[in-house]
């Protein structure tokens with residue numbers, strides 16, 4: 001069995017499991033909102049990957065394009081040039097690492113899967129590139145389908161919903177159905193309400209508050225609230241790196257409501273908080 005197949009099999013174990021699972025964020029970009037430029041050098045990126053794995057990350061999410069509000073896309077060639085050497089470097093040091101590639105481009109996904117990535121995180125939920133669904137189907141790999149209203153360039157201009165929770169839930173159900181109809185294995189689909197992607201503060205809070213409705217779809221749910229600007233709106237913490245406590249609050253609340261995957265920059269803090277939340281919620285009763 002090749003490396004990719006073996007890693008995908010391990011990832012299948014993750015998607016079938018109960019979690020909670022920590023997904024460590026590794027942005028190989030010059031312009032990501034909280035860690036842009038920190039890990040452009042493959043050596044620095046591999047060190048950060050190892051540190052997150054040592055702190056207890058169950059998988060890593062490696063991305064080569066920022067999708068922060070107002071960001072511009074990069075070319076597929078540039079995205080591959082950023083991501084693939086980093087994947088190779090991480091996997092040569094840590095062959096068992098489960099790595100997700102954060103991309104909506106079929107070509108990048110293919111190159112990353114070839115280099116040993118095990119799953120694909122598509123913030124467009126397979127709408128960004130018509131070829132993506134067949135890449136996922138052919139690789140028989142898990143996929144994260146995320147909700148976004150609009151695109152990163154303009155999504156925060158004036159997000160609007162009649163009923164945000166219902167609309168996000170219906171969107172995710174429809175995208176999961178589309179994927180399954182195209183041959184993607186239903187047990188390999190993870191859904192994500194897309195905190196901060198075409199949502200104002202109230203929208204983000206409504207989604208977190210009512211996350212059990214999204215969990216009700218019966219698919220594992222990923223939550224990506226780490227260091228995002230809605231935390232600054234509540235706490236006043238301007239420096240994104242310092243929004244750890246606010247992030248941890250979202251992690252614990254989302255876990256209690258049934259989320260399975262937590263996409264975070266600060267692995268140790270979120271891991272410890274989840275361990276305590278798990279102990280409180282699931283310790284056997286006397």
Ligand code: HH2
Nearest residue numbers: 027032033066067068146192194195224
């Ligand atoms: N958030 C970001 C990027 N990818 N993927 C999923 N599934 N869910 C998310 O919430 C999500 C995501 C944005 O955060 P980050 O990667 O830290 O920043 P940037 O897009 O600026 O690189």
